[in-house]
Structures are given as C-alpha cells and as structure tokens.
Amino acid sequence: MSSVIIVGAGIGGLCLAQGLERAGVEFEVLEADAGPQVRDQGYRLRIDAMGQRALRQCLPPDLFELFRASCAVSGPARFVDPQLNPLPGRRPENWRENAGAGQADGDLSADRQVLRDILSHGLAARIRWGRRAREFERDGDGIIVRCADGAEHRAGLVVAADGLHSPLRRQWLPQAEPEAIGALNLYGKAPLAGVDPAMLAGPTVVFADGFTLVAEPMRFRAPMETLAALHAPDCRLGPADDYVYWALFGRMECLGGSLSDEEAGESVRRRVADAARGLHPSLSALLARTAPETIKGRAVRMASHVPMWPSGRLTALGDAIHAMSPAGGVGANTALADAAALAACLADGGIDQAVARYEADMRSRAEQALAATRAGTERLLRRA
Structure with a gap:
C-alpha cells in the first residue's frame, strides 16, 4: 500500500509528486492517459510569483533552473482595442510583466508540455499510465481507488488532482460540480513566419466587444535539448518550436453560441474566423494562419466556492476542487501552490493533521x- 495516491498527472499532481519525492514520502500517481505524449497538453501557461515559489519548493534545484531557462523570452505587454489603438486604462491591476521585460521578479511564460516533461522527470517508476480512476471506497484507515481497467489501488491518503471532470470529486462532493458561466475559451498557436513584427515584441491584449484576445510570442532561448544538457543533463525534453500563442475568451453568444465537448478542428476554426472579422488585419491574419488542428475550444466552468467537508483520507487540489476561468491566469498557479502546501504538510508527519492543515x-x-x-472575468467579458 502506498502512503499517498495522486490521481492525475497534470501540472498540480506532478508538482505534488515532486514535493513528496523530495520529502521521502511514499506515493504513486494514477494517470488516465496511456502515456506522456498521447494528447495535446495545451500551450502557454503564465507562471506567477506564487507558482514559481511552489515549483522552487517542490523541484530539485537543477530542474527548477531548467524550468526557468525553458520559459519563453518576451517583452512588455500592450493593451489595445480591436484596431490596435492603445488602451492603457484597461491594463489589469494584477498584470505583471514577464521576467526579463524590466521586472526581475515578473511572470514566466512556460510551454505546458515542456513543464509537464520537467515535472515528470525522475518519476517514471511512480506513474501508472493508463489508469483511469473511476470511483473510491473508504476502507478502514485508508482509501481504495478502483480504475476503469479493473485495477485497484489502496493508500492511506488519496489526492484528487484529476481536473475539472474529476470522477472522485463527483462521487465525493457532487455539490462542488463547477458551473458553466456562459463563456467560451478558444485557443491555438500559429507559426512565427509571416506574423506582424509588432506582434512579436511581447504580449498583446485586445479588448473587443464581448470578448478579449490575448496573443503572446513563445520564443525560446535555445532548443530544449540544449537547455536540458546545460541545466539537468539526465532530463529528456521533447522539441518545442517557437510559436505565437493566442486565446479568445468571451461571451458564448459572441463566439458562436454553445460549444459541445466533441467540437474541434474546422468547426472551432470557423468560430475564430467569425470573431476575427472586426479585428485589425495583423490580428485577423494571425488567427487565419493557425492550423485548424491546433485550435481548441471549451466552455468555461468555474466553482462558485470551496465547500466544507469533514477532513479525512481523501482530499483534492487544483481544478478538481476549485476550477477557475482562465481570466487572470491564477488557476494553474493556485494548483501549484496547493501541491506545494500539501507536500509540506505531509512532510511534517501524520496524515490526518497534515490534511486538516x-x-x-x-x-x-x-x-x-x-x-x-470572478473580477477578472467580468473585466474581460465587458462589452465596449
């Protein structure tokens, strides 16, 4: 029996795993994916000071330095209207420039797959790929997790880190199901070639009528293989070519209406093309250059609050318990902070006291x- 089972090998679950590894706490990770590269993990993540502290706490020093080195090089952000006219008054109060853009302690822009590769390093023997957790059962002083393939795993503590649609949370806390907020997030990545050079200087945040477009160049210092050789020679990172990340976050009615979970590719591309019609040619050209297979979309769901429950041998972190909209970029950082806090509590001793703290x-x-x-979402969905 493992001391801890982590359900989910996403950013939060793997950060917790690294923290437990450093603390010498026995654990295993159950992940539904058949392997680390079987599906697209998404694109850019902004890692703020809170997220960076969590990663520094949980990762070995060489992997933390590799994380920092692997982040994109970027410049100051600009805040504009759909025709690229400056809107300095729309700059969010909590916006922090990227590190390297004149702010030494600024945010870092990480590629999600690269970060997942770094967080997975050294944990191969602990991750059980292809184990989709389906349900749990309390068993004395532990928890049994039953998987879709019939496998059963028992531990003194189970941590649901399996995201927005967590089956364990749905069984355990059905009242905590995240609610649709009437907004969509459409996102993709485009090659650098042919992009207006002004779009490559730093992030561009476009406030339109009912939606916001964020576009950010993801240009890396060197090939990932080279960076790994310099900072953590045993770590194997997949290739990551430079690209421009973009995301359209807006009211459902402004981005083509309701979006099914199965909708992808050309169907989502048409929604993006419709939204681009009123944008400056530099912006519409960027969106048009995006290959349909790189365009993703989802309805935005968000927790109304974090419910109360009796503390015990099942807990949760990140989107599994407090799903957030992408507005403000705090969801991933809060999950990382959850992971670091839980690792620190478990390193101090007994499970029951650690979980309560x-x-x-x-x-x-x-x-x-x-x-x-919520405040950020209201700002980004504001009508002109």
Whole structure:
C-alpha cells in the first residue's frame, strides 16, 4: 500500500509528486492517459510569483533552473482595442510583466508540455499510465481507488488532482460540480513566419466587444535539448518550436453560441474566423494562419466556492476542487501552490493533521483566487 495516491498527472499532481519525492514520502500517481505524449497538453501557461515559489519548493534545484531557462523570452505587454489603438486604462491591476521585460521578479511564460516533461522527470517508476480512476471506497484507515481497467489501488491518503471532470470529486462532493458561466475559451498557436513584427515584441491584449484576445510570442532561448544538457543533463525534453500563442475568451453568444465537448478542428476554426472579422488585419491574419488542428475550444466552468467537508483520507487540489476561468491566469498557479502546501504538510508527519492543515490553507487561498478570477472575468467579458 502506498502512503499517498495522486490521481492525475497534470501540472498540480506532478508538482505534488515532486514535493513528496523530495520529502521521502511514499506515493504513486494514477494517470488516465496511456502515456506522456498521447494528447495535446495545451500551450502557454503564465507562471506567477506564487507558482514559481511552489515549483522552487517542490523541484530539485537543477530542474527548477531548467524550468526557468525553458520559459519563453518576451517583452512588455500592450493593451489595445480591436484596431490596435492603445488602451492603457484597461491594463489589469494584477498584470505583471514577464521576467526579463524590466521586472526581475515578473511572470514566466512556460510551454505546458515542456513543464509537464520537467515535472515528470525522475518519476517514471511512480506513474501508472493508463489508469483511469473511476470511483473510491473508504476502507478502514485508508482509501481504495478502483480504475476503469479493473485495477485497484489502496493508500492511506488519496489526492484528487484529476481536473475539472474529476470522477472522485463527483462521487465525493457532487455539490462542488463547477458551473458553466456562459463563456467560451478558444485557443491555438500559429507559426512565427509571416506574423506582424509588432506582434512579436511581447504580449498583446485586445479588448473587443464581448470578448478579449490575448496573443503572446513563445520564443525560446535555445532548443530544449540544449537547455536540458546545460541545466539537468539526465532530463529528456521533447522539441518545442517557437510559436505565437493566442486565446479568445468571451461571451458564448459572441463566439458562436454553445460549444459541445466533441467540437474541434474546422468547426472551432470557423468560430475564430467569425470573431476575427472586426479585428485589425495583423490580428485577423494571425488567427487565419493557425492550423485548424491546433485550435481548441471549451466552455468555461468555474466553482462558485470551496465547500466544507469533514477532513479525512481523501482530499483534492487544483481544478478538481476549485476550477477557475482562465481570466487572470491564477488557476494553474493556485494548483501549484496547493501541491506545494500539501507536500509540506505531509512532510511534517501524520496524515490526518497534515490534511486538516492543508485544507484550511487551500480554502483560504482558493477563495481569494476565485474572487480575483470572478473580477477578472467580468473585466474581460465587458462589452465596449
């Protein structure tokens, strides 16, 4: 029996795994994906000071330095209207420039797959790929996790880190199901070639009528293989070519109406093309250059609050318990902070006391982040 089972090998679950590895706590990770590269993990993640502290706490020093080196090089952001006219008054209060853009302690822009590769390093023997957790059962002083393939795993503590649609959370806390907020997030990546040079200087945030477009160049210092050789020679990173990341976040009615979970590719591309019609040619050209297979979309769901429950041998982190909209970029960072806090609590001793301390800390942090995300969402969805 493992001391801890982590359900989900996403950013939060793997950060927790690294923290437990450093602390010498026995654990295993159950992940539904058949392997680390079987599906697209998404594109850019902005890692703020909170997320960076969590990664520094959980990762070995060489992997943390590799994380920093692997992040994109970028310049100051500009805030504009759909015709690229400056809107300095729309700059969000919590916006922090990228590190290297005149702010030494600024945000970092990481490629999600590269970060996942870094967080997976050294954990191969602990990750059980292709194990989709389906349900749990309390068993004395532990928890049994049953998987879709019939496998059963028992541990003293189970951590649901399996995201927005967590089956464990749905069984355990059905009242905590995230709610649709009437917004969509459409996103993709385009090659650098042919992009207006002004779009490559730094992030561009476009405030339109009912939606916001964010575009950010993801240009890396060197090939990932070279960076790994310099900072953590045993770590194997997949290739990551430079690209421009973009995301359209807006009211459902402004981005083509409701979006099914199965909708992808050309169908989502048409929604993007419709939204691009009123944009400056540099912006519409960027969106048009995006290959349909790189365009993703999802309806935005968000937790209304973090519910109360009796502390025990099952807990959760990240989107599995406090899903947030992408507005403000705090969701991934809050998940990383959850992971670091739980790892630190478990490193101190007994499971029951550790979980109680962690959950009190997590609720406080998550409620603040949810309030910030709600405010950010309202700003980004504002009509002109």
